[in-house]
Amino acid sequence: MKASVIGASGYGGIELIRLLSNHPDFELHAVYSSSKDGVPVTEEYPHLAEICPLPLTKIDAEEIKSTSDVVFLAVPSGAAASLAPQLAGGHAKVVDLSGDLRLKETEDYKKWYKKEPADKAFVSDAVYGLTEWNRENVKTAKVLSNPGCYPTAALLGLAPAVKNKIIDVKNIIIDAKSGVSGAGRGLSPIVHFAEMNDNFRIYKVNEHQHIPEIEQQLTWWNDETAPITFSTHLLPVSRGIMATMYAPLAKEMTTDDVHALYTETYKNDPFVRVRPSKQFPGIKEVAGSNYCDISVDVDTRTNRLVIVSVIDNLVKGAAGQAIQNANIMFGFDETSGLKGFPMYP
Amino acid sequence: MKASVIGASGYGGIELIRLLSNHPDFELHAVYSSSKDGVPVTEEYPHLAEICPLPLTKIDAEEIKSTSDVVFLAVPSGAAASLAPQLAGGHAKVVDLSGDLRLKETEDYKKWYKKEPADKAFVSDAVYGLTEWNRENVKTAKVLSNPGCYPTAALLGLAPAVKNKIIDVKNIIIDAKSGVSGAGRGLSPIVHFAEMNDNFRIYKVNEHQHIPEIEQQLTWWNDETAPITFSTHLLPVSRGIMATMYAPLAKEMTTDDVHALYTETYKNDPFVRVRPSKQFPGIKEVAGSNYCDISVDVDTRTNRLVIVSVIDNLVKGAAGQAIQNANIMFGFDETSGLKGFPMYP
Amino acid sequence: MKASVIGASGYGGIELIRLLSNHPDFELHAVYSSSKDGVPVTEEYPHLAEICPLPLTKIDAEEIKSTSDVVFLAVPSGAAASLAPQLAGGHAKVVDLSGDLRLKETEDYKKWYKKEPADKAFVSDAVYGLTEWNRENVKTAKVLSNPGCYPTAALLGLAPAVKNKIIDVKNIIIDAKSGVSGAGRGLSPIVHFAEMNDNFRIYKVNEHQHIPEIEQQLTWWNDETAPITFSTHLLPVSRGIMATMYAPLAKEMTTDDVHALYTETYKNDPFVRVRPSKQFPGIKEVAGSNYCDISVDVDTRTNRLVIVSVIDNLVKGAAGQAIQNANIMFGFDETSGLKGFPMYP
Amino acid sequence: MKASVIGASGYGGIELIRLLSNHPDFELHAVYSSSKDGVPVTEEYPHLAEICPLPLTKIDAEEIKSTSDVVFLAVPSGAAASLAPQLAGGHAKVVDLSGDLRLKETEDYKKWYKKEPADKAFVSDAVYGLTEWNRENVKTAKVLSNPGCYPTAALLGLAPAVKNKIIDVKNIIIDAKSGVSGAGRGLSPIVHFAEMNDNFRIYKVNEHQHIPEIEQQLTWWNDETAPITFSTHLLPVSRGIMATMYAPLAKEMTTDDVHALYTETYKNDPFVRVRPSKQFPGIKEVAGSNYCDISVDVDTRTNRLVIVSVIDNLVKGAAGQAIQNANIMFGFDETSGLKGFPMYP
Structure with missing residues (x-):
């Protein structure tokens, strides 16, 4: 299954890259950034040298939704409100890590985020992915809203x-x-x-x-x-x-x-x-x-x-739970790609 | 005024040394340790090289109470319960930084510290030195119990x-x-x-x-x-x-x-x-x-x-407040020796 | 292949546990410690809760060499000098992470480590596992001396x-x-x-x-x-x-x-x-x-x-390179179990 | 003696404030910043609350040189090249903490700093203040170039x-x-x-x-x-x-x-x-x-x-040595205002 990451130059984005790169069921297909078109991801993050040859690419919602099986949206809050609806409704399932699809009362979003909310009906349909407590809905989600950390x-x-x-x-x-x-x-x-x-x-x-x-x-x-x-x-x-x-x-x-x-x-x-x-x-x-x-x-x-x-x-609070949800959405084992141990000390 | 520090090899002790060494009204007279008789303090703490020539000396309560004007007791909880009474009652005023003289209900001490409490009457007479709220009593204290951090x-x-x-x-x-x-x-x-x-x-x-x-x-x-x-x-x-x-x-x-x-x-x-x-x-x-x-x-x-x-x-939570209290006990300006700025960054 | 770790309560040991637990070709078989017989490894390292159920077991060289395919020896320098020879010569291949088998001139060991060296002939036969520069010898090694960090x-x-x-x-x-x-x-x-x-x-x-x-x-x-x-x-x-x-x-x-x-x-x-x-x-x-x-x-x-x-x-300087060497010793892909990305930030 | 600090919003500047505020011989007179006219220094640095009431003021070289006895110039390299000459030649002695007056060969400055150097004759007259090795020249310096950290x-x-x-x-x-x-x-x-x-x-x-x-x-x-x-x-x-x-x-x-x-x-x-x-x-x-x-x-x-x-x-490598030099320039004890102990731990 082809997985794409949008907002790959942020910390949530590179953690998705880390976890997806060793995922047995998803293949990291492409990484997108609103501001760094053409820049190799290794220029922003040299720790990915030789292991992530992908360039950061400009976001093209139409292209992404047709070529990816799942899109992880790791852009800042505010940006996803308009982007997520563009990505939804096609072939790709959407997992949104921003806060834009979490608050069912969009007035609350306005009040607390001080930004324009996403379309209320769209937010209403998004499944809130607190995995342990919402597995049944996650299974059939097309648009998933990943909880905050x-x-x-x-x-x-x-x-x-x-x-x-x-x-x-x-x-x-x-x-x-x-x-x-x-x-x-x-x-x-x-x-x-x-x-x-x-x-x-x-x-x-x-x-x-x-x-x-x-x-x-x-x-x-x-x-x-x-x-x-x-x-x-x-x-x-x-x-x-x-x-x-x-x-x-x-x-x-x-x-x-x-x-x-x-x-x-x-x-x-x-x-x-x-x-x-x-x-x-x-x-x-x-x-x-x-x-x-x-x-x-x-x-x-x-x-x-x-x-x-x-x-x-960055893991259970962001990229890890997002992948845990995606695993369920695609019928994979819930722990697939997430078996890494804590790093201690 | 001659100030001595007992328990000088702990963190509270060396912070007292730092503050007392530049105090305009107190002179750092001697430093004591129960376990390091004769060892130069700089052996334990090389940052004091050339600026604190004093050796750590074995604790001799009789000698201390007669040669010091004020004794700062920075030993671990449990040790002060017996030591403070030995140091009190003579020439020296005593400022105890341990928890041993703080709880007026000595049964509480036993329960929470799981150690033998000090004599109840002695504890009762000790003045609790939360400076800002007890200045009047601090002024006349002979034995002061410095609050916990x-x-x-x-x-x-x-x-x-x-x-x-x-x-x-x-x-x-x-x-x-x-x-x-x-x-x-x-x-x-x-x-x-x-x-x-x-x-x-x-x-x-x-x-x-x-x-x-x-x-x-x-x-x-x-x-x-x-x-x-x-x-x-x-x-x-x-x-x-x-x-x-x-x-x-x-x-x-x-x-x-x-x-x-x-x-x-x-x-x-x-x-x-x-x-x-x-x-x-x-x-x-x-x-x-x-x-x-x-x-x-x-x-x-x-x-x-x-x-x-x-x-x-280590300062307002220990050595600094202890000196603030001692300043008041001796009639010095409350801020004497404590005008150092925060170190930032 | 069954892999055992001796000295599992040290940092090298738990890093071996982390890496071996997700290794596709080795199975973590048992963990040994000289001092903690019967203690669950999770008592020393709670981050392994629910993922490493093994108890730390007393070292029994005869048992280990017959039940393990490979033994990783992560004990302190000095302890391996006598232990490695006991573990060698049987079924199990031995990978020693201590410094005891590295110096071919055992007099040098004595001088720099200030301890008794291992038997000179035994040391002589151990293959120095600086992987990138000694792959041919690593392939056939029965006893491998893993380089220092x-x-x-x-x-x-x-x-x-x-x-x-x-x-x-x-x-x-x-x-x-x-x-x-x-x-x-x-x-x-x-x-x-x-x-x-x-x-x-x-x-x-x-x-x-x-x-x-x-x-x-x-x-x-x-x-x-x-x-x-x-x-x-x-x-x-x-x-x-x-x-x-x-x-x-x-x-x-x-x-x-x-x-x-x-x-x-x-x-x-x-x-x-x-x-x-x-x-x-x-x-x-x-x-x-x-x-x-x-x-x-x-x-x-x-x-x-x-x-x-x-x-x-702890990885390329210890547990990781040890596994890289073991991979080669057993004919596995050199990168097997070592594909984890750097964790950044 | 009135001491002013230019570039007070940088780390060198606030360290000068910390040290000058408790200096027995200098009085912190005013603090200047090129960009923050009128802003209280506590807005940039809340740790100075209630202890440094001065506002950051726009740099006016004429006013500064007539009202201060000594000016500490803690602006970034490049800015001092033009500012130091404006401050010199009047009543105030100048201590420059930037790199602009250090290299007698101004071509070297151009090559290594990649900026325009200060006037060569002016640089030539500035005394390099590596205190321990240049005390005689420091004594009579009107413009002192403080060494790099x-x-x-x-x-x-x-x-x-x-x-x-x-x-x-x-x-x-x-x-x-x-x-x-x-x-x-x-x-x-x-x-x-x-x-x-x-x-x-x-x-x-x-x-x-x-x-x-x-x-x-x-x-x-x-x-x-x-x-x-x-x-x-x-x-x-x-x-x-x-x-x-x-x-x-x-x-x-x-x-x-x-x-x-x-x-x-x-x-x-x-x-x-x-x-x-x-x-x-x-x-x-x-x-x-x-x-x-x-x-x-x-x-x-x-x-x-x-x-x-x-x-x-920030101390011996910047603000402290600058004050040590100023002490000598004004005939004060070399250690005046610098007797603070290391803060440990």
Whole structure:
């Protein structure tokens, strides 16, 4: 199956190249960029020397949709709103990694992204690809909207608790921390090495565009969910997200009870690892892999549940989950091309 | 005034040496270590070559209390419980940086530190040196218990809100992140560079010994305070703490209202900087300095207040605040020896 | 083919596990450790949760040599000297990653490693596995001595120049820099995160045990080679080596001439990438992969050749090259199991 | 004495602000920037909140030269060539931190900097401020040219060997490594945190503009000096330079002999610390301070001398040495305002 990557000069794009190049069922067919027509991808990314001979090519939606079996759209939010509809409806299935097709209420998109939304009906038809919780719809998706990195970490951590109503969904607090690649390759003093090194920042306080995405999914699971508090921080690491989540228990449960629920919930999910009680994951323990590792702990003093969830933001938070979804869309094994181990240390 | 440092081979100890060596009012008189009798401090710390000729000397409480005007006790928790009483009661004033004299309920110490507590009456007399909130008692203290690094960041951030009852003190959540020096110089795979680099960990979930210290102070300010949820994470940086704190507002207030309250509260405190609305501090912006920088933001969607507080764990969180307290104990200017700027970048 | 790993709790060991677990031709059969009998490998390395169910098992040479087809020996230098001979001579082929079988002059081993050498005849029979330059002998090796990480980077960079006599082999200077994993998992203040972070150190000046290994190979290529100067530094990164090498040109050549020689030399080597003139590799551009990237530049002012060579010390400098050699020893494709891309960023 | 800083929005500029703000003899009078007229310096650098109330002001040479006693010019190379002459000749003494006044042969400037040089006579009159080796001329300087960061580290390390003719000055190789702040605050993918983190790069191979500066000084000391080989690398740290230097010995000397020579040479220099034999400095051991730490080692196998020299590129390599020179120009104690200890860890 021929796979193309649009937006190949960004971090999501090159991670797709890394994973697709060793995929047994997809063949990396072509890589596109809006701004670098004709430039070899190795000029932007010398680490691909001799292993990715493809040139970056100008985006031609008609040509792409007829020559590719699947298109991964890894352009910035805002660009996909118009591009995805052009790519859809033909031969190619579309997997969109931007935020443009995630919010069913397009007014929410306008408010949080401060950009023009995609066509509401088109967004409505796109399948939200939080794989572990939406496999049936993913199977038949023609246009798939891949979840954001933060929402992936947060939602996989919260899902068993919210769906099973063991926590008070009116009091969920998510304190999330991300590696710098999550901010993209754009340049600013914030990401200057000399200033981010040995530093740690909080940003977009109470304003992050992933808030409505998380709330939308939580509400689908439990419509009593109230607005969440969600904070985002920048870690001095290249990759990785940890979401530390807090909510009051709605039922009397021990750590072991909650742990058993989580273990049972994810027992057939190849990429979710529920850690033993009292063992908590570091982000490096999933680096480079498609795993989401989760720990839970009940604080008996406060009757609050603490949930910790880690992913690699570029893999399970972007390119890896996109391929996991594509695998399902094409009937391949869900883990195809994603069996790489975390790189440690 | 002659200042001595006990426990000079730890990170708190050498930071005291750095700050005391350029202090206009204290003279660094002697440095002590339980295990390194006769070893020049430069053997442990070559960065002190030619500028700290002192040898590490065996601890002799009688000699120390008679020859020093002030003793900074920077030994690990557990060791100060017996040592502090030996050093007290003589000529020297004692500033203890360990956790041994902080918890007035010595049963709490036993429970959280899992060690034998110091004598309850002795602990009772020790003055808790959260400088900005206890200056009057610090002035006359003979034995001062210096706050922990996490409690300093958390309490300075929470104080105006808790004292002025603008938040619901039954629902305080503190998500704290610390640089690796906070874990001390002891060796373990956790602090091995190859494994901590590019990593981020959560640890001691719901079990950190700073929990009762924070609760004790909050209760003094507002006795309705319920147990807090307090999480600690390890950042891949050498120094710095950020505490991100969440609580429901108890009154209707805007960000500007809360900001005004904080600004007013700390207007005369030379080491607390309340940042302008919508500007949030990174930990590097206080590195090497005694500043605590604080930002506040009201989330109108959830009616929760988010408070962000950053310090350098070795300065305002340890050696710097200890010297700030000693300045007050001796009638010096509170900022004496602490005017160094943050080192940036 | 059944592959076993001895010394599986070290960094070389777990990298072997990572690479062998996705190898199409080898099956990871068992993992051994001298000190952790019965401990699941996931207890030491939680990132292997659910993907490496093997327990660490006590080393039993007789059992191992009869049940494995190939044994990777990743124990510290000193331990392999006695263990390798016990493992050899049976069914299993042996690939030794320690330094114990590299120096044909066992007196040199004694001098530089300050340990007892292995039996001289045994060492003599071991094939030195600098793959690109010794494929014929590797093919038939029963006991293979895998090169050191620094020697791999240095020798691949120097080989074309030394063999073709374009540089003065009496004046070779190698300035090498390594990530911290190269120092192993042993604990010391040197590798404490708080002290290695934002730091850079030089160590073992003029005393590194890889010096005789490099000289031995250079002399095989050109017996006029004089003792080299070789310096080693520790970089604040987890992985990666750069060797920057200097030697006077022995012939009049331009950068383009030298570049052409290098390109021609390595044109059939899948894991050596000679970079275009004026493009120099960063260590991150090979991270996680088996590549060695090389650049050359002639300084016309001084008539010296500068050669830059980078590898991932745990892959091409250890586990990757070991597997590359094993592939050849068993007649598999040289790149089998090693097609993973560098992980960037 | 009133001190002004021009180019205050760069890293050299804010380091001057940090050091001048606590200087007992200079008062920070005003800060200037070519592009940020009226912007508070705290807007660019929030770490200066409440401690540097000055606004960045447009550069007006006439006003500056009449109101300041000393002007520190920290603008990029190229800008000082025209600005320095405008500032000179009036009341204010000028300390230029750019490279524009360093190369007495202005043709060399043109060749290496690829910019228009300053007036040759003006450059000729500027005193090269390698403090330890030019104090007499510094005393009377009206216009001082502060050395580059790499040259400072390299020259202080080489000086005793070159001046005393103990090394072959026709075969000097300098392998230098710098923290990222040395590249300035300008943005590029090279300094993007996600790509520089866990990375190490070599750059400007055989083309660095500090080459002629080093050669000029070495030739002044020994006119037989041949062109040097000088390589520059970028370390994933914010600050610090290490120069590792190699040259054949010209005389028979032991490490102890060379060590004695270095110790004797620098015995009266407060900022040069010659380390004990076999002890080598890490860059963190001088971070934040004006020290240059030096170690020497003779390799008896090759008869080469290895010299290691470390500085903080922003202090001894820029702002610190500039102030050290200004102290001498004004008759203050050489160490005035520079007594800060290294910040460790």
